[in-house]
Amino acid sequence: MARIIGGIGTSHVPTIAMAFDKGKQNDPDWQPLFKGYEAVAKWLAEKKPDVLFFCFNDHATTFFFDHYPTFALGVSAEYRIADEGLGVRKIPRLKGDAALARHIARSLVEDEFDLTLFQDLPIDHGLHSPLTMMWPTQPDWPGKVIPLVVNVLQHPLPKPSRCYKLGQAIRRAIESYPEDLKVAMVGTGGLSHQMIGERAGFNDEKWDREFLDLIEKDPERLAKMTIDDFARLGGNEGAEVIMWLIMRGALRKDAKKLHQNYYLPMTTAMAVALFE
Amino acid sequence: MSAKGLRLNRFLNGLVHEKNRKKFLDQPEEAMQGLSDAEKDMVRRLDWKALMDYGASFFCLEKLARAKGVSNPQMVAAFRGESLEAFLKTRRVPGAR
Numbered sequence: 001m002a003r004i005i006g007g008i009g010t011s012h013v014p015t016i017a018m019a020f021d022k023g024k025q026n027d028p029d030w031q032p033l034f035k036g037y038e039a040v041a042k043w044l045a046e047k048k049p050d051v052l053f054f055c056f057n058d059h060a061t062t063f064f065f066d067h068y069p070t071f072a073l074g075v076s077a078e079y080r081i082a083d084e085g086l087g088v089r090k091i092p093r094l095k096g097d098a099a100l101a102r103h104i105a106r107s108l109v110e111d112e113f114d115l116t117l118f119q120d121l122p123i124d125h126g127l128h129s130p131l132t133m134m135w136p137t138q139p140d141w142p143g144k145v146i147p148l149v150v151n152v153l154q155h156p157l158p159k160p161s162r163c164y165k166l167g168q169a170i171r172r173a174i175e176s177y178p179e180d181l182k183v184a185m186v187g188t189g190g191l192s193h194q195m196i197g198e199r200a201g202f203n204d205e206k207w208d209r210e211f212l213d214l215i216e217k218d219p220e221r222l223a224k225m226t227i228d229d230f231a232r233l234g235g236n237e238g239a240e241v242i243m244w245l246i247m248r249g250a251l252r253k254d255a256k257k258l259h260q261n262y263y264l265p266m267t268t269a270m271a272v273a274l275f276e
Numbered sequence: 277m278s279a280k281g282l283r284l285n286r287f288l289n290g291l292v293h294e295k296n297r298k299k300f301l302d303q304p305e306e307a308m309q310g311l312s313d314a315e316k317d318m319v320r321r322l323d324w325k326a327l328m329d330y331g332a333s334f335f336c337l338e339k340l341a342r343a344k345g346v347s348n349p350q351m352v353a354a355f356r357g358e359s360l361e362a363f364l365k366t367r368r369v370p371g372a373r
Contacts, residue, residue, distance in 0.1 A: 014338075015348070015373065029371040060335040064289050065282060083292050153335060167324035195334050195348070200355040201366065237334075267305030267352055 036261025061124035068117035082122035107173035164223035165251020187247025193268035194235030281331025288336035
């Protein structure tokens with residue numbers, strides 16, 4: 001039987017990928033970020049999950065506003081890296097677990113989550129900006145991914161409570177897969193930031209720290225909040241932290257946070273947290 | 277996303293394709309043929325605030341910014357109506373960009 005061995009919450013800021021690609025591991029401006037991921041990379045190297053289930057959002061790269069799906073699950077055996085305007089990152093194509101993804105799709109629809117399914121589409125930094133901080137790229141990725149693309153761009157967005165319940169349904173789906181696989185959940189986004197409007201540049205470290213506390217100890221309280229609550233407290237784009245609720249919903253209620261890092265250098269609070 | 281902004285966003289979004297990007301950088305007027313005069317003008321001037329107010333998605337503007345070598349802090353400063361230098365003074369680690 002497949003099982004969930006833990007979860008990771010992480011920001012997916014594009015500059016994380018740029019810092020990685022430019023080799024800024026020892027640059028004093030970036031070192032606090034890279035250091036913060038070491039414990040997560042070590043955990044992954046020791047626990048060796050076969051699959052990372054990624055809850056993330058696309059940034060109008062894979063999908064466009066003529067048709068923006070609310071929840072879209074990738075069911076391919078391989079994904080290209082998307083060109084977002086700077087050329088394609090020099091990292092291997094992502095390997096997908098098509099069989100598990102298709103099982104999860106069937107199970108979720110049976111559980112009344114009617115998903116969009118996609119294949120053969122390129123994936124943007126929402127997934128692989130954090131991935132390169134956690135998994136080695138050489139000689140190849142050590143495992144497979146399953147991408148779940150969540151609409152946090154085009155309103156109306158899915159409710160936080162829906163995201164939490166989707167996580168619980170993903171747990172049921174994974175645990176009903178007969179093959180003996182280890183899966184780690186990844187929820188991406190945030191923390192506080194606002195890119196547009198007069199409040200562009202907004203952050204709130206106090207709220208971010210409260211969120212990092214609640215996501216471990218009382219995720220149901222977060223799930224009861226509205227999208228507007230998240231946007232007010234964490235900024236317009238910061239509301240994307242609802243994707244951490246999918247990850248958290250898939251973990252045991254009594255999951256414990258083993259590690260956390262918080263770094264707010266520029267416009268977006270960059271956080272990573274590990275749960276088991 | 278407003279219906280009004282869709283044409284402009286589709287153009288910006290198309291810049292993820294290397295062929296479109298090259299054409300836009302080499303022959304911008306030809307590449308922008310499908311846009312209205314007002315839209316062309318904002319793109320020519322890289323007037324980030326006007327583009328945003330018009331209905332351009334931030335994530336589509338990012339494609340234009342990457343093609344033109346403009347960073348996100350530069351765009352955010354423009355949205356706030358201040359210079360990059362003034363914006364960076366409000367940040368904890370101005371070099372992290």
